[in-house]
Amino acid sequence: MQKLLIVCGPTGTGKTNLALTLAKKFNGEIVSADSRQVYKELNIGTGKDLPQGIKIWGYDLVDPKQKFSVSEYENIINNVIEDISNRNKLPILTGGTGLYIKSIVDGIGTASIAPNLNLRATLEGKTPPELFDILAQFDSLKAASMNQSDRVNPRRLVRAIEVAESGVKITQRNKPKYDSLFIGLTRPQELVKNQIEKRVQERFKQGIVEEIKNLLKDGVTWDDQSMSSMGYKEWKDYFADTKEVKEVLKEWVQNEIAYVKRQMVWFKKDKRIFWFDVSGLNYQEKLEKMVKKWYAS
């Protein structure tokens, strides 16, 4: 089976750096699993690492004016991984977007069902209870299986209706496609805040404002999906002249910290992950040993 090394975990734990060393040691290539680095021109805010001479797959897949989703990611990246493997190299899937990693490792059963814009238009503006009723008519089982929060989540309800309405039978991959090893990187909560503050400062100095200015000049709007990214969306009011830099940076930091927590909620549930605390001293040594053993098997 094809080997796939996964380096996951919350933002700002040095995943890419680690992946770079591992790539060198194990003859690997890095594949980004990040829902925002797929956008061209969003460089500073999405924290794209651009080491000289090394290609990172999964960056710059689409124009920032376009929509993007897991399904496209899955299609593109599965090919990329296959290509890397065919060249006898080790693909290293590196990133913090849990759903994207899941799409590669486990597959997403409903991913083949494309959005139905007409349907979405007719559902627009309906309340969650109304949407839930509609879903129940199409697929009572699905409706019954939804949890309390999804039942009032318009976005999820619309998608569920879309899936049900398509009549497509969902097929779930039952055996793993890759022989994968999951490496998770974390750092203690107390250290997260400092780290993030520092990073936000850096990105500000690197010229995030300038980058956004250029995006807007190129016709990207605040409503575009790409602009809902952290480090971008917070600047909307600044550009409208109703918020000061200080306030923007504060919100940005808050959002990043909250994001780290949400990421951990997701990753914690995946028992396949072997966790390493990057604030520890010799974690990398142990980690490499583990990878080596797995790679040789």
Place this chain on the structure above:
RNA sequence: GCUAGGGUGGUGGAGUGGUCUAACACACGAGACUGUAAAUCUCGCGCCGCAAGGCUUCGGGGGUUCAAAUCCCUCCCCUAGCA
């Protein structure tokens, strides 16, 4: 010093005699999530308790009232204007 307006939870900010632990929002905590996932959504958020329930809050103190964040007195502090 005078005049006017204020002091409410971690923050902004409602409430102006009873239904007030106090709207709403933010922050914070916990969580959900199979085509937007850095998105979207849920729950919690004074204190004690698994719960039932109990206890305590609206600058400090005193008072009126069956009942006060809300009315009165007084003290402290803030803001604006005048001296």
